[in-house]
Every structure is written in structure tokens, then in C-alpha cells.
Amino acid sequence: MAKVLVVYYSLYGHIHKLAEAIGEGASSVDGIKVSIKRVPETLSNDIIEKMGATDIQQKIKSTVSEVSLDDLTNADAIIFGTPTRFGNMCAQMKTFLDSTGSIWSRGELFGKVGSVFVSSNTQHGGQESTILTFLPYLFHQGMIVVGLPYLFKGQTIMSEISGCSPYGASCVAGENSSRNVSQNEIAGAFFQGKYVALITKDISNNREKYFKTLVSLNN
Incomplete structure (x- = not known):
């Protein structure tokens, strides 16, 4: 089975809610195994408490294990989810990605599917x-990038406030x-x-062939 990691x-x-929906969508395809994981927290418990997020954090940590x-490296596709922080990913996600240099050096994500969703x-x-x-x-990891095409007609609605763009699914959390x-x-x-x-x-079975073919061009 092909493995999709959220x-x-x-x-x-x-x-968290978008991740669950992403996982349900992937699981609806025959021959797909889905795993949902969270990146490590970098904020202290007292800061999380001051931000009013203790209850939801405890719930998430009790049900979703750390990636x-x-x-x-075991996944065939990785779908990353992050809240926005001034137009960029959150520090927790960035810290985790910065720890993947060894994977990059070995080309272990080359030819795997990558996608992103946000709030x-x-x-x-x-x-x-x-x-x-x-x-x-x-791109640096050599992944095949997939977004959210306009085949999803919910992108074009004008009747309500809604996230989602051709770059990926998203939601509006509200000012508070x-x-x-x-x-x-x-x-x-x-x-x-x-x-x-x-x-x-479609592509997971051919990834190793692509990898070997392109590596041979360097010889």
C-alpha cells in the first residue's frame, strides 16, 4: 500500500481539524494507508496556558503522536499543515524542517509527493x-508538489467567508x-x-526507477 503522512x-x-479531513480524503482511495502526526512543541506549558490553548493542546497530544x-522517509507522500505566522509557517514547523538535513543529503524525499495546507x-x-x-x-527535497486544483469548486464560492486556494486547503480561524x-x-x-x-x-511504484535513472546521469 502507498503511504500518505499528514x-x-x-x-x-x-x-488539527483540517488534518483529519485531509486524512479522510486520502483514506477514501483504495490502496492508501494514512498516518497523522504532529511536530514537536517548542513553547513552554506556561506560555501555552497564557495563550489559552492548554485544553486543546492536551487533547491533541493525547491522541496524535510526534513525527x-x-x-x-517511510512515507510515499507528505502533506504538511501549519498555521500562518506573519505570512510564513509557524516556528514549530520550521524547527522540525530544519532537522531534516540528513534526509536531504541522502535524497530520501526525492520523487515523493508533497503538499501544504494552512490556517x-x-x-x-x-x-x-x-x-x-x-x-x-x-523543491529542495526534490518532491513532486501538489496543490488544490480549481476542480474543487468550493474555491470559487462568493456566498460565505472561506479559505482554500489553488495552492492548498486553508481555513479562517477568526481574529480570536x-x-x-x-x-x-x-x-x-x-x-x-x-x-x-x-x-x-500512481507514481509510488516508479519512484525508485526515477531515482536510479537520474543518479546515473551524474556518473
């Missing part, structure tokens, strides 16, 4: 720029992070998960 950080639970480098407090809080500034990591993830945003995440899984299923 790796995320979520402070108030919005990315390891082996999880990345922001406001409609214009950097959802698209966060994905765009995340993509260089995927009190807004629930909408059904349209959940649908976008499900679509992206299924899309990634379908592509992964």
Missing part, C-alpha cells in the same frame, strides 16, 4: 504566502481563533487529501 502543528485546533524522521486568523492573514514560502522546502472550520473548508481539505492520494498511488 504532518502538522495546531495551536487552537483548526489545523519522527523515519516517518518522513490564518483573518481572510487576508497570509494563507497563500505561507504556502508559497513553504514550497521551497519541498473562535471561528469553527467551515464545511466548505473541510470539503477542500478532503479534496486535497484524495487528490494527493490518487497521484501518490
Whole structure:
């Protein structure tokens, strides 16, 4: 079975909900095995308490295990989820990605599918720029980048506030992070998960052949 790994950080639970929808979408494809993991926390417990996120963090930590480098290398596709931080990924995700140099040096993510989903407090809080500034990591690792195509018609609705763009699924959390993830945003995440899984299923069996062919060009 092809393996799809969803790796995320979520402070108030919005990315957590999108991650679950991403996983459900990927799981709906036959021959796909899905794992959902979280990156390590870098904030202290007292800071998390001051931010009013203790309860949701305890819930996430009790149900979702931390990702390891082996999880990345064992996956055929990796879908990353992060809240926006001033138009960029959060520090927790960046810290984890910065620990993957050894994987990069061995080309262990080459030819694997990579995708990104995000959240922001406001409609214009950097959802698209966060994905765009995340993509260089995927390219440096030699991954095949997949977004959220306009085949998902929920991107074009005008009847409600909603996340999602051609770069990936997203949600608007609200200025105080009190807004629930909408059904349209959940649908976008499900679509992206299924899309990634379908592509992964097609190419995973050929990845080793691509790798050997391209390595031979250096000889």
C-alpha cells in the first residue's frame, strides 16, 4: 500500500481539524494507508496556558503522536499543515524542517509527493504566502508538489467567508481563533487529501526507477 503522512502543528485546533479531513480524503482511495502526526512543541506549558490553548493542546497530544524522521522517509507522500505566522509557517514547523538535513543529503524525499495546507486568523492573514514560502522546502527535497486544483469548486464560492486556494486547503480561524472550520473548508481539505492520494498511488511504484535513472546521469 502507498503511504500518505499528514504532518502538522495546531495551536487552537483548526489545523488539527483540517488534518483529519485531509486524512479522510486520502483514506477514501483504495490502496492508501494514512498516518497523522504532529511536530514537536517548542513553547513552554506556561506560555501555552497564557495563550489559552492548554485544553486543546492536551487533547491533541493525547491522541496524535510526534513525527519522527523515519516517518518522513517511510512515507510515499507528505502533506504538511501549519498555521500562518506573519505570512510564513509557524516556528514549530520550521524547527522540525530544519532537522531534516540528513534526509536531504541522502535524497530520501526525492520523487515523493508533497503538499501544504494552512490556517490564518483573518481572510487576508497570509494563507497563500505561507504556502508559497513553504514550497521551497519541498523543491529542495526534490518532491513532486501538489496543490488544490480549481476542480474543487468550493474555491470559487462568493456566498460565505472561506479559505482554500489553488495552492492548498486553508481555513479562517477568526481574529480570536473562535471561528469553527467551515464545511466548505473541510470539503477542500478532503479534496486535497484524495487528490494527493490518487497521484501518490500512481507514481509510488516508479519512484525508485526515477531515482536510479537520474543518479546515473551524474556518473
